[in-house]
Amino acid sequence: MVRPNTVTAVLTAALISLPSAAIPTVFGPQPRQVAGSSDYWVANIKRQGSVAYGNDASYQVFRNVKDYGAVGDGSTDDFAAINQTMWDGNRCGLGCDSSTLTPALVYFPPGTYRISQPIVMPYYTQMVGDALVVPTISALSNFEGIALIDSDPYIPGVSNPDGSGINYWTNQNNFYRQLRNFVLDITALPEVNPTSGYGAACLHWQVAQATSVQNVIFNMLAKSKTNKQQGIFMENGSGGFMGDLVFNGGGYGAFLGNQQFTTRNWTFNGVGTAIYMNWNWLWTFKSLTINDADIGIDMSALQNGFNQTVGSIMIIDSSITNSAVGIKTSRNASSFPATGGTLAIQNVDFTNTPTAVAAADGVTQIVVGNDKITFFGQGDAITSQSWTSRHRGKRMPQANTTATQTVIPLPDFTAESYNNGTATSCSLSPVSLQTKTVESELTGHTIAASLLDSSGAVFERSKPQYENVPASSFVSVKSAGAKGDGSTDDSDVIQQVFNNVQSGQIVYFDHGAYVVTKTINVPKNIKITGEIWPLIMASGNFFGDQTQPQPVFRVGNPGDTGNVEISDLVFETLGTAEGAIMIEWNLAGESPGSAAMWDAHVRIGGTAGTKLQQDTCMGATPDSQTFEASCVGSFLMLHVTQTASAYFENTWFWVADHELDLAGHNKTNIYNGRGVLIESQGPVWLYATSSEHSQLYNYQVSNGKDIFMAIIQTETPYMQAAPDALNAGFIPNPAYTDPNFADCSTESCKKAWGLRVIDSSDVSVWGAGLYSFFDNYSQDCLLTESCQENIVDLQCATNVRLIGLTTKGTTNMVTVNGLPVALQQDHRNAFGSTLVLFDV
Known part of the structure; x- marks a missing residue:
C-alpha cells in the first residue's frame, strides 16, 4: 500500500534517541520449562501449524514465552527471554519490509513480566496474553526505551x-x-524521562491495516500537571482497529496520529488529556467513556501555529463526564485549511463537564456542557433537509454559515441516460441540496432501529476468545486429515469437518495454506477460528468462469437463520479465479451480531503461493499498461445477500498493490473484479473495514437497507486508467448491479467507484476515506486533485447519511442520481476534501 507518506516530526526526534531493543544474532529456545498453569485453550491445544510456502520445516509458528525462559514472577528481568521468543526463526525485522513466511503467535501465560527494554514485535506477529488470568508486562525502574511494546522501532542515530x-x-x-x-x-x-524530556509510553503502535489491539489495560502514574506518560503513542500509519481498552492515569491516555482509524469501547479514568489527536485524515470513536479528565479530546494541533493538522473526528454513543473540557478544537473563522478540524458528535453525554466543546484556548465555549448532545457538526455540510439548529454555546457561529451552494434541479432524466448505465427501480430525478459551513447542533439522524441495542446506541460486539471453552472442544482440520500444505486439495476434508462438528465444538484451522477447488458450505450454528491467519486458497476451473461465479466460502443458505462466528482467517486465490466469490454470506443472525466475522481478511495476490506476485504481475512498467489475463484475481471478495444479516469488524479486502514476500517488494498489477457487495435488508454492521483496488467498485450497497459503517476506506487501482475499469478483464454484469460507465466521456471517469448506494435506504456511514492517488502510477493528477472524476455514487437512495466523508484525488466527491453535487475544490482539507455531513 504505497501511499503518500505523512510523517510528523513532533516528538520523534527526542523519542528516537531512546535505545531500542537489541535483537540477538543467535536464536533458539532454551531448555523447555513447564509453562504457567492455565485452562485457556490457547495454552493447551495441540500445535500443528506450519508455513506452507516457507523454507524451514522446523519453524515454530506458536511459541510460549515461558518455553524460552521467561519467569513472570514480578521481579525477574524477562526482557531477554521474551525478545528471544519474538525473534526465533530468522523473522522479519530491520531490512525486511514485510513477509508472510515467518508468522508467530506468541503466548504469555499468567504472570507479571518485568522488562528493562522494549519488546519489539516482528512483522506478522500476534501477541496473545492468557484470557482467563490476564498477564502484566511491567517496566522495571531502570527501563529505557520508547514504550513497553514497540510495533515499529526507530533506527537509533x-x-x-x-x-x-x-x-x-x-x-x-x-x-x-x-x-x-x-x-x-x-x-x-518517572512522569518524565530526564534525558528525553518526554514520558514513557505503554505501547508504540505505528501500524496499518489488518492490525488490532483488544482487551488491554494501560496503567500509568496518576495525572498531574507534570506527568507526560502515555498509554498509546502513535505518530503515523494507515489503520486499523482498537477496541476494549482501559487507560488509568497518565498525562496522555492516547497520543494519536494516523491516516484513518476506528476505535471502539475505550475507557479513560483520571487521565490528564485522554486523547491528543496530533493529526489524521479521519478517525471514528465509538462507545468512548472518559471520566475525570482535564481535557477529553484535544484536536487543536496546529502546524507552524496556523495550519490545522487534524482532518476530522467523529464521535458516537459516548460520554465525557466529570471533566473540565470535553473537546478542544482550533477551528475558527480564519483557520486553514477550510475544512480542517471537521468534527461530528452524536449521542454523547457531557454530564458534569461544563464545556462540551471549547476553542483552542480551552476557555472560550463553543458548546456548553452538562447535557447530552444529540448531533453537533463542525465543518461543511450538504443536506436535502431543511436546516434546523440551535446554539447553546457562548460563542456565536463562526464565519461562512450562510448557504454557499445550491444544486439547482435539472430536467428529469432516465436511468438509461445515467453515466454508468445501472438499471434502477425508481425514476432518477435531480435533488435540491443546500451547502452550509456549520458549527452548531443540528437535527439528529435517525439510525434504523434494527441497528441499535436496547439502550439506543448502535450495536457492537467484540471478537470472542472462547476463554471458557476447553481445548478438547476444538476440532483441528489438520487432525481430521487436511494437509494445509498449499498444494493438496483439502476441500472434502474441510467440508466433512463442517458437516460433522457438534454443538459446543469450535472448528480450528491450524496455520497453513488450505487449497479448495469447490464451494465450502459453512452451515449455520458453527464457530470457526484460525491460528494466526491460516490461508483458504481458491483454485481450479470451478472458479474460472466469471459468467457463472461460484462462492468459495458459502456462509449459510439463502433463507437460513442461525449463528456463525468466524475469526482470524485469510482468504486468497491460488492463481487466477475470475469466477470466485471469496465469501458469500447468506445467513441471517438469530440475534443482533450472532452472525459475525472478526479479524478475517481477503487478500488477492502479492504473497507466496498465490502465483500473482511481482515476478509475473509487475506494475508500473511499460509492459503493464494493458490487461494481463494471467494476473486476474477474483470475481467478488464479499457478497452479503438479500436474506442475510451480518456483523463485520476489522476486515480488510485487499487486492495487493505491491509485493509482500519477494525481495524488492515492487508494485503489482492484479485485476480483481469487485470488492464488497451488500444486498441485505439488514441489519449489517461494518466496523473498521477497508476494500481496496478492485476494478469496478470497492463498496456497493444495492437494494439494501439498515446498514451501518464506521470507518470504510478505499483506494482506486493504481494502474487505472491503463487499463480502465472496462478493459481490465471483467464484463459488467447486470445481475450484480454493476456499473458500466456507459456515458463516460473521459478515461478518468472509467475508474473504480469507492462507494455506490443504489436503490437503498437507511445507510449510515460514520467515516469514509475514499482515495485516488494515481493515474497509471503517475501522481501528476494530484496537483489538480483530478486523478478520477467520481468516487461516490448515490442513486435512488433515501435516508443515507455520510458523516465525515473524506475524498482524495477525485474531481467530484459525490454524485446523486447522475449529477455531481459536491466538488472537491469547495471543501478542501489538509489532505483531500472533507464534509462533516452529506445527507439525502
Missing part, C-alpha cells in the same frame, strides 16, 4: 532531514499484527 525518525518497517505498510489480553504498566517509571 538515523533520521530524515526534517528530524523525523526512520523505522524498521514502512509505517503505512506495517500490516498484520495483533495485541490482546494484557495489562501494560509503567507506574515504576
